[in-house]
Amino acid sequence: MTKGAEIAARLDLAGAGLEDTDVRLDEPMARHTTNRLGGPADVFVRPGTERDLAVLLARAHGTGVPVTFVGSGTNLLVRDGGIRGLVVNLGRMRRVERPDPDGRPGHVFAEAGASTGRVLARCRSWGLSGVEFLAGVPGSMGGGVVMNAGTFLGEFRDVVTRVTSLTLDGRRVVRPAAACGFRYRGSDLPPDEVVVSMDLDLAPADTATIDAAVERLRSHRRAREPQGVPNNGSTFKNPPGDHAGRLIEAAGLKGLRVGGAVVSPVHANWLVVDPDAGRPCTATDMIALIERVRDEVAARFGVTLELEVRVLGED
Ligand SMILES: Cc1cc2nc3c(=O)[nH]c(=O)nc-3n(C[C@H](O)[C@H](O)[C@H](O)COP(=O)(O)OP(=O)(O)OC[C@H]3O[C@@H](n4cnc5c(N)ncnc54)[C@H](O)[C@@H]3O)c2cc1C
Known part of the structure; x- marks a missing residue:
C-alpha cells in the first residue's frame, strides 16, 4: 500500500460523501510548484465547494492526519521527500x-x-x-x-x-x-x-x-528579472534598509551553483533552477545553495538573510 492509499484509508475518503473534490494520491508536488521541485504529497485534494473542504478538514482533525494548505506554489520550496498527510489546494474555489x-x-x-x-x-x-x-x-x-x-x-x-x-x-x-x-x-x-x-x-x-500603472510595473520587471527558468521569485526577504540582491551580488555570488540550482546572473536574489544543468535539479540542491548564500553573506557583511520562500515537507 502506498503512503497515499494509507492516508486516504485513514481519512476514509471513500466514505466521506465528497461531492466535488479532485483527489490525487502520491501526487508529485513538482507539478504544483513554479520551481518544479518537490516530492509527493500523500493525498492532494482540490475541493470544489466549502462543504467538501469542511468535511476534509473534519476528517483530518478527527484522525490526526496532518494538513498543509498550499496555493499556486509560487512561493513554495517542497523538499524531495514530499509532504506527509493531506495537502489542500483551493484552486477550484475562485469566485x-x-x-x-x-x-x-x-x-x-x-x-x-x-x-x-x-x-x-x-x-x-x-x-x-x-x-x-x-x-x-x-x-x-x-x-x-x-x-x-x-x-x-x-x-x-x-x-x-x-x-x-x-x-x-x-x-x-x-x-x-x-x-x-x-x-x-x-x-x-x-x-x-x-x-x-x-x-x-x-x-x-x-x-x-x-493600464499605465500595470505596464510600468511589467516593464520594470521584464528588465530586471530572469525569464524562462523555473523559480520562486525573490528567495530572501530584503533586510531592513538594504536589498538581499545587492548583498548577494556584492559577495560575488551571481552564478554560484549547487547541482542544478544557481544564483541567477540576472538578479542575485533569484535562486533559480537551471534546466540545462546536465542533471535534474533537486530541492536538496536548492536548499544547499540557499545555505551557501546565507553563510557567505553573513560571513562577509554580518547580515543573516531571512527566507521569503516557504520550505515545506521532509527530506
Ligand atoms: C516569477 C515570480 C515572481 C514573484 N514576484 C513576487 C513579488 O513581486 N512580490 C511578492 O510578494 N511575491 C512574489 N513572488 C512570490 C509569490 O508570488 C507570492 O508569495 C504569492 O503571493 C504566493 O501565492 P501562492 O498562491 O503561490 O501561495 P503558495 O506559494 O502556494 O503558498 C504561500 C504560503 O501561503 C500559504 N497558503 C496558501 N494558500 C493558503 C490558504 N488558502 N490558506 C492558508 N494558507 C495558505 C502556504 O501554506 C504558504 O505558507 C513571486 C513568485 C514568482 C514565481
Missing part, C-alpha cells in the same frame, strides 16, 4: 465578485483560489484601482494574503478589509485587516487555518490610468 456596485462600488469579494491575474483583470473591467500591484505577484489570493505579497506599487494590506478562514474543527473566523498582523512579506494568519475568501476596498479609476 471574484462585486457584491454591491451601487451602494459600495469599491467593495470586491474574492475567494482564496482566485488567481491574482484574474482579480486584476476583473477589477480593471469594473474600473477599480488598487490591485495593480498584483501584476507582479503570480499565485492565488489566499497565498498572497498570507504572505502579504506585494511590489513597489502596493501590497495586500493596502486593500484587504477582512479575511475569512476555516479552522480545522470547522469554525468560520472573520478577521478585520487590523487583526491579521500584516507585515513585510508575512502576516499572523494562523498556519492551521485555511483562508477561504477576503474582501477588498478599491477606488474608482479610469482604465487608462490602471
